[in-house]
Amino acid sequence: MERKHIVTLKTRNLCESARKGGCGECQTSCQSACKTSCGIANQQCENAEARK
């Protein structure tokens, strides 16, 4: 339905990602950047196939 009150940004659907994700190739920790805190959301998925 066309919406007037709500705009949804393009995001990765986490429920969908349960089916194709989990390859383990992405960065594992904060090690190559900040070194003292680990945020996960700002890391990149390495699996182009799973991102679709």
Add this chain to the structure above:
Amino acid sequence: MIHQYQLNGYNIVLDVCSGAVHLVDELAYEMIALYETMPREGVLTAMRERFRGDASVSEEELALCYDEIRALEEDGQLFTPDTWADSAGTLKERGGDVIKALCLHVAHTCNLNCSYCFASQGRYHGERAIMSAEVGRRALDFLIEHSGTRHNLEVDFFGGEPLMNFDVVKELVAYARTREKETGKHFRFTLTTNGMLIDDDVIDFCNREMSNVVLSLDGRKEVHDRYRVDYAGNGSWERIVPKFQRLVQARGGKNYYMRGTFTHRNPDFLQDIRQMLDLGFTELSMEPVVCAPEDPSALTAEDLEIVKRQYEELALLMLEREKEGRPFTFYHYMLDLAGGPCIYKRISGCGSGTEYMAVTPGGDLYPCHQFVGEERFRLGDIWHGIDNPEVRGEFAACNVYAKPECRDCWARLYCSGGCAANAYHATGSITGVYEAGCELFRKRMECAIMMAAARADAGAAAQTAES
């Protein structure tokens, strides 16, 4: 679970478990807040009352707005139930015993004497030490042997100051490249440096071999030189800045971060970001100091409020500079909503102690660089492997759902439980919660998501203008 907030004129609603992000008008924002608390008629009555006198909110609009919310709920993009809690442990265990990243402490010594250093001037509460090439080669072999089917292996050269053992760094990279050919693995190297020993040779090498370099600079000269001094007490800013500039200029677009620390002395860290921009750096990471609460550099409750406002101002500065065609990156705001990590990663969190370990100059293994020197956490060594399965088990069982405080937090699938070392140092347990860190993390995510909303909004406005 949802999270609603207003920032920079945007009404934002996050659907925590699906990851959906919605930009809504005032009516939808208020209606969503009530949606789960009462039946349809009750919601519409409350909204009718709330928007009485607002001609744009007709009966039709009220019904339409409600239907939009319900459609999103039915489509699994609003009020999505949490189905991850029961399977969280299993999801993390999928990684098995694979190790895919090592932090090599090639030098437990440093040519600077920074009082805020979590590694106690590079010695990690122990003796000064340098990693031999033999230990380093064995560490790389250990990594390959334990990496299972993983293709990308991450190795970070860390210290102390790793350039104090530069010959070994070069030798290890050359060794890894030969092992890549034999094994089909791919090494990604990172080097973290205070800059003191950067010269042309280092620049050439780093720009050729390091997929990322982390360059320690705290921003303004007076801020940097307060802590980052040599053993004679002299500040290092004037010596390192020109070297960093040369390295970055020669890097040709490859990844780097200027990595600063802010403390109680400079909660107004945006000034330091501006200084870095003025120096020509555009890839930036400023981190809150990690130290005991009684340490004079520790951030106070008052500082946290200043820092949160600084994060908001930073987001606005970034958007402004993007518009002007002068963008820059802030590590914690690099949020790719469409291409970020999958749910496995978001639940598992940091790989410390499981797929990521730190190696001391003598070859001992620890869960990560921040645990080195904490004897209870010694996992084993690179010759005999893990001989402390209890501690590894603790880390394997540590996921965002293993932390009771995280279960009700909207940001749990963004931070994934946070840093085990921060949690341990704040609470004595890796499944504890470093609340001050959480507070800042949530603010950073709100800012980063607001920026995504602003970009989408600007994109939509541009499209409308074109048509």
